[in-house]
Amino acid sequence: MGLPRIFVLALMLACFDALAAGGAAQPRPGDVPPADLGRTLDGTPVNLADRRGKVVVLTFWASWCGPCRKELPVLGRLQQAVGREHLEVIAVNVKEPRRDLTAxxxxxxxxxxTWVHDARGDVSGxxxxxALPNMFVMDRDGTVAYVHRGYSEAMIKSFIDxxxxxxxxxxxxxxxPAAATR
Incomplete structure (x- = not known):
C-alpha cells in the first residue's frame, strides 16, 4: 500500500522549499559540520579537520550587521585570553565585497x-x-557543541561558560597567555 498522495505532495514541496532556501540544514549539536571553510585572506586553506584538538568558534558575520560588529571584539578578547593553542575563532564574512571586509x-x-571571505556565500550556504550573526562552537573532537543565532550582551556569560x-x-x-595580560 502506497503513501497517500497528499503526504507525497507535501514531502516533495518541503524538499523543493529546502532546495530553494539553499538546501543545507544547519549543523546541530552532535553533528560533524562541513570541514572546508575556504581560504584566509592570504590564501591559506581553512579546514576544520586541521583544528581537531582545540575548541573552534566559527562565526558568520557581515560589516552591515551591528550585532556582528559587537560580537567580533568579544570573540577577539576570548581568543586572546585562551590562546590559539587551545581555541581558534574563525570569522567568515558573508556575501560582501572584499573592500567592506578590509574596512x-x-x-x-x-x-x-582567522578571517575568511565568503564572497559568494558558498560556505554560509x-x-x-x-541570519547573522550565526555562530557554531565545535568541541575538541570537531563536533558541534553549541549553535547561536543572533547576539546580545546578556548571552556572553553563558557563552563563556x-x-x-x-x-x-x-x-x-x-x-x-602573555598577549592577554597586556
Whole structure:
C-alpha cells in the first residue's frame, strides 16, 4: 500500500522549499559540520579537520550587521585570553565585497582572528546560514557543541561558560597567555 498522495505532495514541496532556501540544514549539536571553510585572506586553506584538538568558534558575520560588529571584539578578547593553542575563532564574512571586509579589519587591527571571505556565500550556504550573526562552537573532537543565532550582551556569560566547559582542565589552571595580560 502506497503513501497517500497528499503526504507525497507535501514531502516533495518541503524538499523543493529546502532546495530553494539553499538546501543545507544547519549543523546541530552532535553533528560533524562541513570541514572546508575556504581560504584566509592570504590564501591559506581553512579546514576544520586541521583544528581537531582545540575548541573552534566559527562565526558568520557581515560589516552591515551591528550585532556582528559587537560580537567580533568579544570573540577577539576570548581568543586572546585562551590562546590559539587551545581555541581558534574563525570569522567568515558573508556575501560582501572584499573592500567592506578590509574596512572592518583596518578598524579592528587588534583582533587576532582567522578571517575568511565568503564572497559568494558558498560556505554560509553549506552551513544553512540565513541570519547573522550565526555562530557554531565545535568541541575538541570537531563536533558541534553549541549553535547561536543572533547576539546580545546578556548571552556572553553563558557563552563563556560553554567555552570553559569545552577546554581541557590544564588550560583553565594555567596562567593566561602573555598577549592577554597586556
Amino acid at each position: 572592518v579589519l583596518r578598524a579592528n587591527r587588534d583582533l587576532d582572528l 553549506r552551513y544553512g546560514v540565513e 560553554e567555552i570553559i566547559g569545552l577546554l581541557p582542565e590544564e588550560v583553565l589552571e594555567s596562567p593566561a
